[in-house]
Amino acid sequence: MSSELQGTCPAWCLFGILTLLLCPSGLCDCQMPPPIAHGFYKDMSSLLSFTTVIHYGCDEGYVLDGKAKITCSYSRWSSPAPQCKAQCLKPEIENGKLSVDENQYVEHENIAIPNHYIESENVTVQCDPGYAVVGPQTITCTENGTWYPEVPKCEWRM
Template sequence: MPLKLQSTFPALSLFGVLATLLSLPGLFGCQFPPKIDHGRYTKLFSIFSTEYKYECDSGYTLVGEEKISCSDSVWSPAAPQCKALCRTPEIANGKLSVYKIHYIEPETVTVQCNTGYGVVGSERITCLENRTWYPEVPKCERKILAGCEQVLAGKHLMQCLPGSQDVKLALEVYKLSLEIDVLELERNKEKAFQEP
Protein backbone atom coordinates (compact mmCIF):
# COMPACT_ATOMS: atom_id res chain seq x y z
CA MET A 1 0.00 0.00 0.00
CA PRO A 2 1.47 3.43 -0.87
CA LEU A 3 2.67 5.49 2.07
CA LYS A 4 0.10 8.27 1.48
CA LEU A 5 -2.79 5.75 1.60
CA GLN A 6 -1.36 4.07 4.69
CA SER A 7 -1.44 7.34 6.60
CA THR A 8 -5.05 8.15 5.53
CA PHE A 9 -6.41 4.62 5.92
CA PRO A 10 -6.48 4.65 9.76
CA ALA A 11 -8.18 8.06 9.72
CA LEU A 12 -10.83 6.77 7.27
CA SER A 13 -11.30 3.62 9.32
CA LEU A 14 -11.70 5.64 12.51
CA PHE A 15 -14.18 7.94 10.74
CA GLY A 16 -16.18 4.88 9.53
CA VAL A 17 -16.30 3.39 13.03
CA LEU A 18 -17.38 6.72 14.54
CA ALA A 19 -20.06 7.21 11.89
CA THR A 20 -21.41 3.72 12.57
CA LEU A 21 -21.45 4.25 16.31
CA LEU A 22 -23.08 7.66 16.01
CA SER A 23 -25.83 6.25 13.81
CA LEU A 24 -26.93 3.73 16.42
CA PRO A 25 -30.01 4.96 18.24
CA GLY A 26 -28.91 3.36 21.51
CA LEU A 27 -25.89 5.66 21.69
CA PHE A 28 -28.22 8.64 22.17
CA GLY A 29 -30.36 6.88 24.78
CA CYS A 30 -33.21 5.83 22.43
CA GLN A 31 -34.00 2.30 21.44
CA PHE A 32 -34.92 1.66 17.84
CA PRO A 33 -37.94 3.69 16.65
CA PRO A 34 -41.42 2.31 17.37
CA LYS A 35 -42.87 -0.05 14.79
CA ILE A 36 -46.26 0.87 13.34
CA ASP A 37 -49.01 -1.32 11.90
CA HIS A 38 -49.38 -1.18 8.09
CA GLY A 39 -46.17 0.85 7.71
CA ARG A 40 -42.40 0.98 8.13
CA TYR A 41 -39.58 3.40 8.86
CA THR A 42 -36.26 4.16 7.18
CA LYS A 43 -33.22 5.96 8.58
CA LEU A 44 -32.46 9.29 7.02
CA PHE A 45 -28.76 9.63 6.24
CA SER A 46 -27.04 11.84 8.75
CA ILE A 47 -23.83 11.24 10.66
CA PHE A 48 -24.77 13.19 13.75
CA SER A 49 -28.51 12.61 14.15
CA THR A 50 -30.90 9.73 14.53
CA GLU A 51 -33.80 10.78 12.34
CA TYR A 52 -36.24 8.28 10.85
CA LYS A 53 -38.98 8.67 8.29
CA TYR A 54 -42.23 6.64 8.30
CA GLU A 55 -44.35 5.60 5.34
CA CYS A 56 -47.50 3.50 5.04
CA ASP A 57 -48.49 0.50 2.97
CA SER A 58 -50.74 1.01 -0.03
CA GLY A 59 -54.35 1.69 1.02
CA TYR A 60 -53.31 3.42 4.26
CA THR A 61 -52.49 7.03 5.07
CA LEU A 62 -50.05 8.51 7.57
CA VAL A 63 -51.62 10.33 10.52
CA GLY A 64 -49.07 12.34 12.49
CA GLU A 65 -45.55 13.55 11.72
CA GLU A 66 -43.68 11.48 9.14
CA LYS A 67 -40.23 12.13 10.72
CA ILE A 68 -39.10 11.47 14.29
CA SER A 69 -35.74 11.89 15.99
CA CYS A 70 -34.11 11.02 19.30
CA SER A 71 -33.85 13.90 21.76
CA ASP A 72 -33.07 13.53 25.47
CA SER A 73 -33.54 9.72 25.23
CA VAL A 74 -37.06 10.16 23.83
CA TRP A 75 -38.41 9.83 20.31
CA SER A 76 -39.99 13.09 19.30
CA PRO A 77 -42.63 13.73 18.10
CA ALA A 78 -44.63 10.58 18.84
CA ALA A 79 -44.60 7.93 16.11
CA PRO A 80 -47.36 8.39 13.53
CA GLN A 81 -50.05 5.84 12.71
CA CYS A 82 -51.09 4.31 9.41
CA LYS A 83 -54.86 4.53 9.15
CA ALA A 84 -56.98 2.62 6.66
CA LEU A 85 -58.52 4.36 3.67
CA CYS A 86 -62.04 3.28 2.72
CA ARG A 87 -63.36 4.02 -0.75
CA THR A 88 -66.55 6.01 -1.13
CA PRO A 89 -69.43 3.53 -1.24
CA GLU A 90 -71.77 3.76 -4.22
CA ILE A 91 -75.38 4.17 -3.16
CA ALA A 92 -78.05 4.13 -5.87
CA ASN A 93 -80.83 6.64 -5.12
CA GLY A 94 -78.93 8.07 -2.16
CA LYS A 95 -75.86 9.93 -0.93
CA LEU A 96 -73.55 10.25 2.09
CA SER A 97 -73.81 12.98 4.72
CA VAL A 98 -70.20 13.95 3.93
CA TYR A 99 -68.69 13.25 0.50
CA LYS A 100 -64.99 12.42 0.10
CA ILE A 101 -62.98 10.25 -2.29
CA HIS A 102 -61.52 8.33 0.68
CA TYR A 103 -62.51 8.09 4.33
CA ILE A 104 -59.97 7.50 7.10
CA GLU A 105 -60.61 4.88 9.76
CA PRO A 106 -62.59 5.19 12.09
CA GLU A 107 -64.74 7.79 10.28
CA THR A 108 -68.50 7.28 10.45
CA VAL A 109 -70.90 8.64 7.83
CA THR A 110 -74.67 8.65 7.47
CA VAL A 111 -76.49 7.37 4.36
CA GLN A 112 -79.29 9.64 3.17
CA CYS A 113 -81.78 8.36 0.60
CA ASN A 114 -83.44 10.48 -2.07
CA THR A 115 -87.08 11.53 -1.63
CA GLY A 116 -89.39 8.54 -1.98
CA TYR A 117 -86.68 6.07 -0.95
CA GLY A 118 -85.88 4.53 2.42
CA VAL A 119 -82.71 3.08 3.94
CA VAL A 120 -82.62 -0.71 4.08
CA GLY A 121 -79.95 -1.57 6.65
CA SER A 122 -78.02 0.67 9.02
CA GLU A 123 -77.92 4.31 7.96
CA ARG A 124 -74.63 4.89 9.88
CA ILE A 125 -71.53 3.07 8.61
CA THR A 126 -67.92 3.16 9.85
CA CYS A 127 -64.61 2.75 8.01
CA LEU A 128 -62.66 -0.15 9.58
CA GLU A 129 -58.93 -0.98 9.81
CA ASN A 130 -59.33 -3.68 7.12
CA ARG A 131 -60.58 -0.94 4.70
CA THR A 132 -64.21 -2.11 4.68
CA TRP A 133 -67.44 -0.51 5.92
CA TYR A 134 -69.30 -1.79 8.99
CA PRO A 135 -72.07 -2.62 9.09
CA GLU A 136 -72.55 -3.44 5.42
CA VAL A 137 -73.36 -0.47 3.17
CA PRO A 138 -77.17 -0.13 3.10
CA LYS A 139 -79.39 0.27 0.04
CA CYS A 140 -81.96 2.91 -0.78
CA GLU A 141 -85.20 1.27 -1.91
CA ARG A 142 -88.41 2.90 -3.06
CA LYS A 143 -90.94 3.36 -0.25
CA ILE A 144 -94.37 1.82 -0.84
CA LEU A 145 -96.97 4.10 0.67
CA ALA A 146 -99.91 2.48 2.47
CA GLY A 147 -102.64 1.59 -0.02
CA CYS A 148 -100.32 1.58 -3.05
CA GLU A 149 -99.55 -2.16 -2.99
CA GLN A 150 -102.34 -2.96 -5.46
CA VAL A 151 -101.18 -0.26 -7.88
CA LEU A 152 -97.66 -1.69 -7.88
CA ALA A 153 -99.04 -5.21 -8.33
CA GLY A 154 -101.09 -3.95 -11.32
CA LYS A 155 -97.97 -2.33 -12.80
CA HIS A 156 -96.11 -5.65 -12.71
CA LEU A 157 -99.12 -7.43 -14.22
CA MET A 158 -99.19 -5.00 -17.16
CA GLN A 159 -95.53 -5.66 -17.93
CA CYS A 160 -96.42 -9.30 -18.56
CA LEU A 161 -99.20 -8.58 -21.07
CA PRO A 162 -98.30 -9.00 -24.76
CA GLY A 163 -100.22 -6.17 -26.47
CA SER A 164 -101.80 -2.77 -25.93
CA GLN A 165 -105.37 -4.19 -26.20
CA ASP A 166 -104.58 -6.64 -23.39
CA VAL A 167 -103.21 -3.80 -21.25
CA LYS A 168 -106.34 -1.72 -21.91
CA LEU A 169 -108.61 -4.62 -20.97
CA ALA A 170 -106.55 -5.30 -17.80
CA LEU A 171 -106.84 -1.63 -16.78
CA GLU A 172 -110.63 -1.67 -17.28
CA VAL A 173 -110.96 -4.82 -15.19
CA TYR A 174 -108.68 -3.33 -12.53
CA LYS A 175 -110.74 -0.11 -12.49
CA LEU A 176 -113.95 -2.11 -12.09
CA SER A 177 -112.45 -4.09 -9.21
CA LEU A 178 -111.53 -0.84 -7.42
CA GLU A 179 -115.04 0.56 -7.94
CA ILE A 180 -116.54 -2.67 -6.53
CA ASP A 181 -114.25 -2.37 -3.47
CA VAL A 182 -115.43 1.24 -2.91
CA LEU A 183 -119.11 0.24 -3.26
CA GLU A 184 -118.71 -2.64 -0.78
CA LEU A 185 -116.97 -0.32 1.66
CA GLU A 186 -119.83 2.21 1.44
CA ARG A 187 -122.45 -0.54 1.83
CA ASN A 188 -120.68 -1.87 4.96
CA LYS A 189 -120.59 1.66 6.41
CA GLU A 190 -124.34 2.11 5.81
CA LYS A 191 -125.07 -1.28 7.34
CA ALA A 192 -123.01 -0.42 10.45
CA PHE A 193 -124.78 2.94 10.74
CA GLN A 194 -128.28 1.37 10.50
CA GLU A 195 -127.65 -1.25 13.19
CA PRO A 196 -128.74 -0.16 16.69
Template sequence: MSLKLQSMLPALYLFGVLTLLLCPSVLCRDCENFPRIAHGSHQDVSLFFSFTTVVRYECDEGYVLVGKPEMTCKNSQWSWPAPQCKALCTKPEVENGNLSVDKDQYVEPEKVTIQCDSGYGIVGPEIITCSEDGTWHPKVPKCEWEIHNGCEQVLAGRKLMQCLSSPEEVKTALEIHKLFLEIKRLKQE
Protein backbone atom coordinates in the same frame (compact mmCIF):
# COMPACT_ATOMS: atom_id res chain seq x y z
CA MET B 1 4.13 6.46 31.57
CA SER B 2 5.74 7.87 28.46
CA LEU B 3 5.86 11.58 27.81
CA LYS B 4 3.95 11.17 24.53
CA LEU B 5 1.09 9.34 26.29
CA GLN B 6 0.98 12.00 29.05
CA SER B 7 0.66 14.76 26.47
CA MET B 8 -2.26 12.92 24.78
CA LEU B 9 -4.26 12.37 28.01
CA PRO B 10 -5.87 15.84 28.12
CA ALA B 11 -6.93 15.50 24.47
CA LEU B 12 -8.38 12.02 25.08
CA TYR B 13 -10.14 13.27 28.20
CA LEU B 14 -11.63 16.21 26.27
CA PHE B 15 -12.71 13.88 23.44
CA GLY B 16 -14.42 11.59 25.98
CA VAL B 17 -16.30 14.48 27.60
CA LEU B 18 -17.41 15.84 24.23
CA THR B 19 -18.51 12.38 23.12
CA LEU B 20 -20.68 12.01 26.22
CA LEU B 21 -22.19 15.47 25.79
CA LEU B 22 -22.64 15.46 22.03
CA CYS B 23 -22.72 11.80 21.17
CA PRO B 24 -23.44 11.11 17.49
CA SER B 25 -26.31 8.66 17.09
CA VAL B 26 -24.21 6.32 14.93
CA LEU B 27 -21.64 5.97 17.69
CA CYS B 28 -23.81 5.99 20.79
CA ARG B 29 -26.88 4.11 19.58
CA ASP B 30 -28.96 6.39 21.79
CA CYS B 31 -32.25 5.57 20.02
CA GLU B 32 -31.76 2.34 18.15
CA ASN B 33 -35.23 0.95 18.99
CA PHE B 34 -37.43 2.79 16.54
CA PRO B 35 -41.18 2.85 17.28
CA ARG B 36 -42.89 0.40 14.93
CA ILE B 37 -46.22 1.17 13.24
CA ALA B 38 -48.89 -1.19 11.92
CA HIS B 39 -49.36 -1.22 8.11
CA GLY B 40 -46.20 0.82 7.55
CA SER B 41 -42.42 0.89 7.65
CA HIS B 42 -39.63 3.15 8.85
CA GLN B 43 -36.17 4.12 7.68
CA ASP B 44 -33.26 5.67 9.60
CA VAL B 45 -32.39 8.84 7.66
CA SER B 46 -29.91 10.26 10.20
CA LEU B 47 -26.78 11.94 8.91
CA PHE B 48 -23.62 9.96 9.71
CA PHE B 49 -22.17 12.42 12.24
CA SER B 50 -25.51 13.80 13.39
CA PHE B 51 -26.14 14.19 17.10
CA THR B 52 -29.75 13.10 16.68
CA THR B 53 -31.48 10.06 15.21
CA VAL B 54 -34.03 10.82 12.49
CA VAL B 55 -36.59 8.22 11.37
CA ARG B 56 -38.94 8.59 8.39
CA TYR B 57 -42.21 6.61 8.19
CA GLU B 58 -44.34 5.59 5.22
CA CYS B 59 -47.49 3.51 4.91
CA ASP B 60 -48.31 0.38 2.93
CA GLU B 61 -50.55 0.72 -0.12
CA GLY B 62 -54.20 1.33 0.85
CA TYR B 63 -53.23 3.24 4.00
CA VAL B 64 -52.60 6.91 4.71
CA LEU B 65 -50.14 8.42 7.20
CA VAL B 66 -51.75 10.30 10.07
CA GLY B 67 -49.22 12.36 12.03
CA LYS B 68 -45.76 13.69 11.26
CA PRO B 69 -43.77 11.55 8.80
CA GLU B 70 -40.45 12.11 10.60
CA MET B 71 -39.39 11.78 14.23
CA THR B 72 -36.14 12.78 15.87
CA CYS B 73 -34.50 11.34 18.96
CA LYS B 74 -32.02 13.16 21.13
CA ASN B 75 -30.90 12.17 24.61
CA SER B 76 -33.07 9.03 24.48
CA GLN B 77 -36.26 11.03 23.89
CA TRP B 78 -38.39 10.93 20.75
CA SER B 79 -39.66 14.32 19.57
CA TRP B 80 -43.33 13.22 19.43
CA PRO B 81 -45.39 10.03 19.17
CA ALA B 82 -44.99 7.86 16.07
CA PRO B 83 -47.51 8.45 13.27
CA GLN B 84 -50.19 5.90 12.42
CA CYS B 85 -51.19 4.28 9.15
CA LYS B 86 -54.96 4.39 8.80
CA ALA B 87 -57.00 2.40 6.30
CA LEU B 88 -58.62 4.10 3.32
CA CYS B 89 -62.18 3.24 2.29
CA THR B 90 -63.57 4.09 -1.13
CA LYS B 91 -66.78 6.08 -1.46
CA PRO B 92 -69.79 3.83 -0.78
CA GLU B 93 -72.22 3.68 -3.68
CA VAL B 94 -75.85 4.16 -2.59
CA GLU B 95 -78.39 4.27 -5.42
CA ASN B 96 -81.30 6.65 -4.68
CA GLY B 97 -79.51 8.07 -1.65
CA ASN B 98 -76.91 10.57 -0.46
CA LEU B 99 -73.99 10.56 1.96
CA SER B 100 -73.65 13.01 4.85
CA VAL B 101 -70.02 13.60 3.80
CA ASP B 102 -69.40 13.21 0.06
CA LYS B 103 -65.79 12.57 -1.02
CA ASP B 104 -63.78 9.95 -2.93
CA GLN B 105 -61.94 8.36 0.03
CA TYR B 106 -62.51 8.12 3.77
CA VAL B 107 -59.99 7.42 6.55
CA GLU B 108 -60.54 4.86 9.31
CA PRO B 109 -62.56 5.29 11.64
CA GLU B 110 -64.60 7.90 9.73
CA LYS B 111 -68.39 7.55 9.91
CA VAL B 112 -70.92 8.34 7.17
CA THR B 113 -74.70 8.72 7.47
CA ILE B 114 -76.86 7.49 4.57
CA GLN B 115 -79.93 9.56 3.64
CA CYS B 116 -82.39 8.12 1.12
CA ASP B 117 -84.16 10.23 -1.50
CA SER B 118 -87.84 11.09 -1.04
CA GLY B 119 -90.04 8.04 -1.47
CA TYR B 120 -87.21 5.65 -0.61
CA GLY B 121 -86.53 3.93 2.69
CA ILE B 122 -83.24 2.70 4.07
CA VAL B 123 -82.69 -1.05 4.28
CA GLY B 124 -79.80 -1.62 6.66
CA PRO B 125 -77.90 0.65 9.03
CA GLU B 126 -78.15 4.41 8.62
CA ILE B 127 -74.57 4.98 9.88
CA ILE B 128 -71.56 3.04 8.56
CA THR B 129 -67.87 3.22 9.59
CA CYS B 130 -64.65 2.88 7.59
CA SER B 131 -62.92 -0.06 9.31
CA GLU B 132 -59.28 -1.07 9.73
CA ASP B 133 -59.43 -3.52 6.82
CA GLY B 134 -60.58 -0.79 4.37
CA THR B 135 -64.21 -1.93 4.19
CA TRP B 136 -67.44 -0.39 5.47
CA HIS B 137 -68.96 -1.82 8.64
CA PRO B 138 -71.74 -2.71 8.93
CA LYS B 139 -72.43 -3.44 5.27
CA VAL B 140 -73.46 -0.47 3.06
CA PRO B 141 -77.29 -0.17 3.16
CA LYS B 142 -79.66 0.20 0.22
CA CYS B 143 -82.38 2.74 -0.48
CA GLU B 144 -85.49 0.95 -1.71
CA TRP B 145 -88.78 2.36 -2.98
CA GLU B 146 -91.36 2.37 -0.19
CA ILE B 147 -94.75 0.75 -0.84
CA HIS B 148 -97.31 1.78 1.76
CA ASN B 149 -100.34 -0.26 2.83
CA GLY B 150 -103.69 1.01 1.55
CA CYS B 151 -102.34 2.40 -1.71
CA GLU B 152 -104.60 0.58 -4.13
CA GLN B 153 -106.28 3.77 -5.31
CA VAL B 154 -104.13 6.16 -7.36
CA LEU B 155 -104.18 9.55 -5.67
CA ALA B 156 -102.83 12.90 -6.80
CA GLY B 157 -99.81 14.66 -5.35
CA ARG B 158 -97.56 13.32 -2.60
CA LYS B 159 -99.77 10.25 -1.88
CA LEU B 160 -99.33 9.19 -5.50
CA MET B 161 -95.54 9.25 -5.06
CA GLN B 162 -95.76 7.08 -1.94
CA CYS B 163 -98.31 4.57 -3.26
CA LEU B 164 -96.81 3.39 -6.52
CA SER B 165 -94.08 0.77 -6.52
CA SER B 166 -91.49 2.51 -8.73
CA PRO B 167 -90.56 5.96 -10.02
CA GLU B 168 -91.46 4.86 -13.56
CA GLU B 169 -95.03 4.03 -12.42
CA VAL B 170 -95.29 7.46 -10.75
CA LYS B 171 -94.18 9.17 -13.97
CA THR B 172 -96.72 7.22 -16.03
CA ALA B 173 -99.51 7.93 -13.52
CA LEU B 174 -98.69 11.66 -13.53
CA GLU B 175 -98.77 11.74 -17.35
CA ILE B 176 -102.18 9.98 -17.34
CA HIS B 177 -103.45 12.37 -14.66
CA LYS B 178 -102.23 15.34 -16.76
CA LEU B 179 -104.08 14.00 -19.83
CA PHE B 180 -107.24 13.47 -17.74
CA LEU B 181 -107.10 17.11 -16.55
CA GLU B 182 -106.52 18.34 -20.13
CA ILE B 183 -109.52 16.34 -21.45
CA LYS B 184 -111.66 17.64 -18.57
CA ARG B 185 -110.65 21.25 -19.39
CA LEU B 186 -111.40 20.76 -23.13
CA LYS B 187 -114.89 19.37 -22.33
CA GLN B 188 -115.68 22.46 -20.25
CA GLU B 189 -114.84 24.83 -23.13
Protein backbone atom coordinates in the same frame (compact mmCIF):
# COMPACT_ATOMS: atom_id res chain seq x y z
CA MET C 1 -0.42 10.01 16.45
CA SER C 2 2.07 7.25 17.07
CA SER C 3 2.07 4.30 14.68
CA GLU C 4 1.55 2.04 17.70
CA LEU C 5 -1.73 3.82 18.58
CA GLN C 6 -2.85 3.92 14.93
CA GLY C 7 -2.44 0.14 14.69
CA THR C 8 -4.59 -0.56 17.75
CA CYS C 9 -7.25 2.09 17.12
CA PRO C 10 -8.39 2.47 13.51
CA ALA C 11 -10.39 5.48 12.28
CA TRP C 12 -13.76 4.03 13.31
CA CYS C 13 -12.42 3.59 16.82
CA LEU C 14 -11.35 7.24 16.95
CA PHE C 15 -14.81 8.26 15.70
CA GLY C 16 -16.35 6.23 18.53
CA ILE C 17 -14.13 7.92 21.11
CA LEU C 18 -14.96 11.33 19.64
CA THR C 19 -18.69 10.48 19.77
CA LEU C 20 -18.42 9.53 23.45
CA LEU C 21 -16.67 12.81 24.22
CA LEU C 22 -19.13 14.96 22.27
CA CYS C 23 -22.26 13.02 23.15
CA PRO C 24 -22.39 12.27 26.88
CA SER C 25 -24.64 9.53 28.15
CA GLY C 26 -28.31 10.48 27.94
CA LEU C 27 -27.75 13.25 25.40
CA CYS C 28 -27.94 11.12 22.26
CA ASP C 29 -29.27 7.84 23.65
CA CYS C 30 -32.37 7.13 21.55
CA GLN C 31 -34.27 3.88 21.80
CA MET C 32 -35.18 2.02 18.62
CA PRO C 33 -37.83 3.90 16.63
CA PRO C 34 -41.37 2.76 17.41
CA PRO C 35 -42.57 0.22 14.80
CA ILE C 36 -45.99 0.67 13.19
CA ALA C 37 -48.50 -1.89 11.92
CA HIS C 38 -48.95 -1.97 8.13
CA GLY C 39 -45.97 0.33 7.67
CA PHE C 40 -42.23 0.79 7.79
CA TYR C 41 -39.60 3.35 8.72
CA LYS C 42 -36.27 4.47 7.36
CA ASP C 43 -33.44 6.08 9.32
CA MET C 44 -32.58 9.36 7.57
CA SER C 45 -30.05 10.52 10.17
CA SER C 46 -26.82 12.20 9.15
CA LEU C 47 -23.65 10.40 10.19
CA LEU C 48 -22.31 13.43 12.03
CA SER C 49 -25.61 14.53 13.55
CA PHE C 50 -26.53 13.74 17.13
CA THR C 51 -30.24 13.77 16.26
CA THR C 52 -31.95 10.62 14.99
CA VAL C 53 -34.33 11.29 12.08
CA ILE C 54 -36.89 8.63 11.17
CA HIS C 55 -39.24 8.77 8.15
CA TYR C 56 -42.35 6.55 8.21
CA GLY C 57 -44.35 5.17 5.30
CA CYS C 58 -47.30 2.81 4.85
CA ASP C 59 -47.92 -0.37 2.92
CA GLU C 60 -50.18 -0.21 -0.12
CA GLY C 61 -53.84 0.31 0.80
CA TYR C 62 -52.97 2.29 3.95
CA VAL C 63 -52.40 5.98 4.63
CA LEU C 64 -50.32 7.70 7.27
CA ASP C 65 -52.18 9.31 10.15
CA GLY C 66 -49.71 11.51 12.02
CA LYS C 67 -46.30 12.97 11.27
CA ALA C 68 -44.25 11.13 8.63
CA LYS C 69 -40.99 12.36 10.18
CA ILE C 70 -40.06 12.16 13.84
CA THR C 71 -36.76 13.02 15.45
CA CYS C 72 -35.02 11.99 18.63
CA SER C 73 -32.67 14.20 20.57
CA TYR C 74 -31.85 14.30 24.26
CA SER C 75 -33.29 10.76 24.51
CA ARG C 76 -36.81 11.90 23.53
CA TRP C 77 -38.86 11.40 20.38
CA SER C 78 -40.35 14.63 18.98
CA SER C 79 -43.81 13.05 18.71
CA PRO C 80 -45.46 9.64 18.89
CA ALA C 81 -45.07 7.34 15.90
CA PRO C 82 -47.79 7.80 13.28
CA GLN C 83 -50.28 5.06 12.43
CA CYS C 84 -51.03 3.45 9.11
CA LYS C 85 -54.78 3.31 8.67
CA ALA C 86 -56.73 1.34 6.10
CA GLN C 87 -58.49 3.14 3.28
CA CYS C 88 -62.11 2.52 2.33
CA LEU C 89 -63.53 3.63 -0.99
CA LYS C 90 -66.46 6.04 -0.83
CA PRO C 91 -69.60 3.88 -0.88
CA GLU C 92 -71.88 4.43 -3.86
CA ILE C 93 -75.44 5.08 -2.68
CA GLU C 94 -78.03 5.10 -5.46
CA ASN C 95 -80.79 7.61 -4.64
CA GLY C 96 -78.90 8.82 -1.60
CA LYS C 97 -75.80 10.55 -0.30
CA LEU C 98 -73.40 10.52 2.63
CA SER C 99 -73.74 12.96 5.50
CA VAL C 100 -70.05 13.92 5.43
CA ASP C 101 -68.44 16.63 3.36
CA GLU C 102 -68.33 15.62 -0.30
CA ASN C 103 -64.77 16.96 -0.51
CA GLN C 104 -63.61 14.41 2.04
CA TYR C 105 -60.07 13.23 1.45
CA VAL C 106 -57.05 12.08 3.35
CA GLU C 107 -53.51 13.38 3.01
CA HIS C 108 -50.80 10.99 1.93
CA GLU C 109 -47.42 12.59 1.45
CA ASN C 110 -49.11 15.87 0.44
CA ILE C 111 -51.26 14.19 -2.24
CA ALA C 112 -55.03 14.40 -1.85
CA ILE C 113 -56.79 11.07 -2.30
CA PRO C 114 -60.41 11.91 -3.11
CA ASN C 115 -63.31 9.54 -2.41
CA HIS C 116 -61.47 7.63 0.30
CA TYR C 117 -62.10 7.36 4.00
CA ILE C 118 -59.81 6.04 6.69
CA GLU C 119 -60.12 3.34 9.30
CA SER C 120 -62.51 4.13 12.16
CA GLU C 121 -64.23 6.88 10.18
CA ASN C 122 -68.05 6.77 10.30
CA VAL C 123 -70.44 7.93 7.58
CA THR C 124 -74.21 8.27 7.68
CA VAL C 125 -76.41 7.51 4.67
CA GLN C 126 -79.20 9.96 3.83
CA CYS C 127 -81.72 8.96 1.18
CA ASP C 128 -83.29 11.31 -1.35
CA PRO C 129 -86.90 12.43 -0.71
CA GLY C 130 -89.31 9.52 -1.24
CA TYR C 131 -86.62 6.93 -0.45
CA ALA C 132 -85.83 5.20 2.84
CA VAL C 133 -82.67 3.57 4.18
CA VAL C 134 -82.78 -0.23 4.11
CA GLY C 135 -80.10 -1.48 6.47
CA PRO C 136 -77.94 0.39 8.97
CA GLN C 137 -77.86 4.15 8.49
CA THR C 138 -74.34 4.59 9.90
CA ILE C 139 -71.38 2.52 8.68
CA THR C 140 -67.70 2.45 9.70
CA CYS C 141 -64.51 1.98 7.69
CA THR C 142 -62.77 -1.09 9.16
CA GLU C 143 -59.09 -1.94 9.52
CA ASN C 144 -59.29 -4.32 6.54
CA GLY C 145 -60.61 -1.58 4.21
CA THR C 146 -64.28 -2.62 4.12
CA TRP C 147 -67.45 -1.02 5.47
CA TYR C 148 -69.18 -2.47 8.52
CA PRO C 149 -72.00 -3.23 8.68
CA GLU C 150 -72.73 -3.63 4.98
CA VAL C 151 -73.48 -0.50 2.94
CA PRO C 152 -77.26 0.11 3.07
CA LYS C 153 -79.54 0.87 0.13
CA CYS C 154 -82.10 3.56 -0.50
CA GLU C 155 -85.43 2.10 -1.66
CA TRP C 156 -88.51 3.89 -2.90
CA ARG C 157 -91.29 4.25 -0.32
CA MET C 158 -94.80 5.23 -1.42
